[in-house]
Amino acid sequence: MRFDSEEFRALAREDFDGAWHKGAEFIPKAPVSKSYPRGKFVRAKAHPVAETIQRLREVYLSMGFDEARVPLFIDEKDVFRQFGPEANAVLDRVFYLGGLPRPNVGIGRKQIGRISELTGVTVTEETEEKLRRTLHAYKKSEIDGDDLTHEIASVLGADDGIVAGMMDEVFPEFKELAPESSRTTLRSHMTSGWFLSLGEMWDKSPLPIKQFSIDRCFRREQEEGPTRLMTYHSASCIIAGENVTLEDGKAVTAGLLSAFGFTDFEFRPDEKRSKYYVPDTQTEVYAKHPVHGWVEVATFGMYSPYALSAYGVEVPVMNLGMGVERLAMIEYESDDVRVLTYPQMYPREYSDFELAGAVGLKEEPATPEGITIAYVIEKTAVSNGDAESPCEFLAYESDDFCGMKLKVYVEEREENSKLLGPAAGNEIFISDGKVLGVPDTKSFKKVRDKGVNSYISYISAISNLAAARIEESALTGESGEIQVKMAKLPSDLNIKIEPWGMRYITDRGLKVDLRGPVFTAVRWKFE
Numbered sequence: 001m002r003f004d005s006e007e008f009r010a011l012a013r014e015d016f017d018g019a020w021h022k023g024a025e026f027i028p029k030a031p032v033s034k035s036y037p038r039g040k041f042v043r044a045k046a047h048p049v050a051e052t053i054q055r056l057r058e059v060y061l062s063m064g065f066d067e068a069r070v071p072l073f074i075d076e077k078d079v080f081r082q083f084g085p086e087a088n089a090v091l092d093r094v095f096y097l098g099g100l101p102r103p104n105v106g107i108g109r110k111q112i113g114r115i116s117e118l119t120g121v122t123v124t125e126e127t128e129e130k131l132r133r134t135l136h137a138y139k140k141s142e143i144d145g146d147d148l149t150h151e152i153a154s155v156l157g158a159d160d161g162i163v164a165g166m167m168d169e170v171f172p173e174f175k176e177l178a179p180e181s182s183r184t185t186l187r188s189h190m191t192s193g194w195f196l197s198l199g200e201m202w203d204k205s206p207l208p209i210k211q212f213s214i215d216r217c218f219r220r221e222q223e224e225g226p227t228r229l230m231t232y233h234s235a236s237c238i239i240a241g242e243n244v245t246l247e248d249g250k251a252v253t254a255g256l257l258s259a260f261g262f263t264d265f266e267f268r269p270d271e272k273r274s275k276y277y278v279p280d281t282q283t284e285v286y287a288k289h290p291v292h293g294w295v296e297v298a299t300f301g302m303y304s305p306y307a308l309s310a311y312g313v314e315v316p317v318m319n320l321g322m323g324v325e326r327l328a329m330i331e332y333e334s335d336d337v338r339v340l341t342y343p344q345m346y347p348r349e350y351s352d353f354e355l356a357g358a359v360g361l362k363e364e365p366a367t368p369e370g371i372t373i374a375y376v377i378e379k380t381a382v383s384n385g386d387a388e389s390p391c392e393f394l395a396y397e398s399d400d401f402c403g404m405k406l407k408v409y410v411e412e413r414e415e416n417s418k419l420l421g422p423a424a425g426n427e428i429f430i431s432d433g434k435v436l437g438v439p440d441t442k443s444f445k446k447v448r449d450k451g452v453n454s455y456i457s458y459i460s461a462i463s464n465l466a467a468a469r470i471e472e473s474a475l476t477g478e479s480g481e482i483q484v485k486m487a488k489l490p491s492d493l494n495i496k497i498e499p500w501g502m503r504y505i506t507d508r509g510l511k512v513d514l515r516g517p518v519f520t521a522v523r524w525k526f527e
Contacts, residue, residue: 066210103177462482
C-alpha cells in the first residue's frame with residue numbers, strides 16, 4: 001500500500017481523526033491504529049500534606065487572616081515564661097540546638113613536616129605564618145567551616161582534594177570534636193512563636209490582629225509511630241483584640257472544617273489544661289465527617305493573661321491549633337502518618353491503571369514516516385491474518401524513503417499455516433497486578449472487562465519493532481527482516497516493563513504472561 005494512495009488516506013480517516021501523540025510532541029495528521037494509545041497529559045500528584053496545607057491557607061486567607069512566619073528557634077527561658085510550672089515537662093520533649101566548637105589548632109614542626117610530605121609543598125616560614133593566621137581566623141569565626149579547606153589549600157598552593165584528605169591526619173583536633181548543646185530549642189508548639197510575635201506587634205498594629213501560620217513543630221518523641229512524628233505541621237492562628245472571646249475560636253473552627261466536608265461540630269473541654277491557656281477555656285474540637293464519623297481535629301483556647309503579661313501583651317488573645325497531618329490522614333483515609341508523610345520509604349501499592357504505564361515498547365520508530373510504516377504493517381497483517389501460507393503482502397512502498405526506494409512486506413514462508421499465528425492479535429491487559437496477553441474471546445472476557453488495556457497488541461509491538469529497524473537500515477541502505485515465532489518473554493514481542501513495575505510484580509508474587517504463537521515476519525527491501 002502506498003503512503004500517498006487514496007486507500008491509505010481512507011484507512012487513516014477511518015482509524016484516526018486527530019493527532020498522534022508521541023512522547024511530548026504532537027505530530028499533526030499522522031495515522032494511528034486503535035492499538036496505539038493516544039497520549040494524555042496527566043496532572044502530577046501533590047503530596048497529601050502539602051495539598052492539605054494549601055487548602056488550609058486558602059481558607060484562612062478567605063476568612064481575613066494574614067499569613068505570618070513565627071520564630072522557629074526558641075530560647076529556653078521563653079519556654080519557662082510561657083509554660084510556667086509545665087516548662088520542665090515541655091523541655092523534656094524539645095530538641096536543643098547544638099554545634100561543634102571551634103578548636104584552637106596549633107602547628108608544630110611535626111605537622112609542618114607531614115604537610116610537606118602529603119602535599120609536596122615546601123612550607124616556608126612565611127607560609128607557616130599564613131597558616132597560623134588562617135587557623136586563628138577560623139577560631140574567631142572569620143572563616144566559615146566549609147571554606148577552611150579551600151583557604152588552607154590557597155595558602156599552600158595545593159589542590160583542595162589533597163588538602164581535604166590530609167586534614168584528619170595533620171589536624172586530629174577536628175576529627176575529635178564533639179557537639180556541644182546551646183540553650184536554644186526548636187519550636188515544639190506554635191504558641192512559643194506566637195508569644196514572641198505578639199510581644200512585638202500587639203501595640204503597633206491596628207486591632208484586632210488576625211494572623212495564621214502553617215509551619216513545622218518538633219517534638220522529641222520516644223519513638224515515631226502510626227500517629228506520631230518527631231516533626232509535624234501545625235495550622236495555627238491567633239485573634240488579638242479588646243472584644244475577642246472563646247466564641248471566635250468556635251467560628252474559626254467551623255469555617256476551617258466546613259471547607260473539608262465536615263458537617264457537625266462538638267466542642268469538648270480539654271482535660272490537659274495547658275498553663276498558657278485561661279483555665280476552662282482549652283477546648284478540643286470534634287467534627288463529624290460523612291465518612292469517618294466523629295474525629296478530634298483541633299484545639300483552641302484563650303491565652304492566659306499571666307503568660308501574655310510576660311511579653312507585655314494587654315489584650316485578649318484566642319489561639320487555635322490544628323494538626324495538618326491528622327487532618328490529611330482523615331482526608332486521604334490513611335491509618336499511618338509515617339506512610340502518609342514518607343511514602344517513598346514504604347512499599348507502594350499501584351493500581352492496574354498505574355501499572356499500565358510501566359508497560360511499553362522496547363523499540364519504536366522515531367520519525368513520522370516510521371510511525372506510518374508501523375501503522376500500515378499492522379493494518380496489512382491484521383487484514384490478511386487468515387491468508388493461507390506461504391504468502392506475502394506488500395504493506396508499504398515509497399519511491400523516496402531517505403533517498404531510496406523502499407518496499408515492506410508482511411509474509412509467512414512456511415507451508416500449511418496462516419499469515420499470522422493464533423496469538424498475534426493478543427492484547428496486553430493489566431488485571432489485579434498481573435500483566436497478561438489475552439485474545440478477544442469469551443474465555444478471557446473477565447480479564448478484559450476488569451483489567452486495564454495497555455492498548456498494545458502483539459502485532460502492533462512487532463510492527464513498531466520492524467519500523468524502528470527499517471529506520472536503522474536506511475542509514476546503510478541494507479535490506480532486512482524480522483521474524484517472531486513462539487513468544488516466551490516480553491522481549492520476544494518488543495515489550496519492556498519498567499524496572500519499578502517489574503519490582504512491584506515480582507515482590508508480590510504476581511506474574512507476567514505474554515506467551516503465545518505469533519509466527520509472522522516482516523521483510524523490507526531498499527533499491
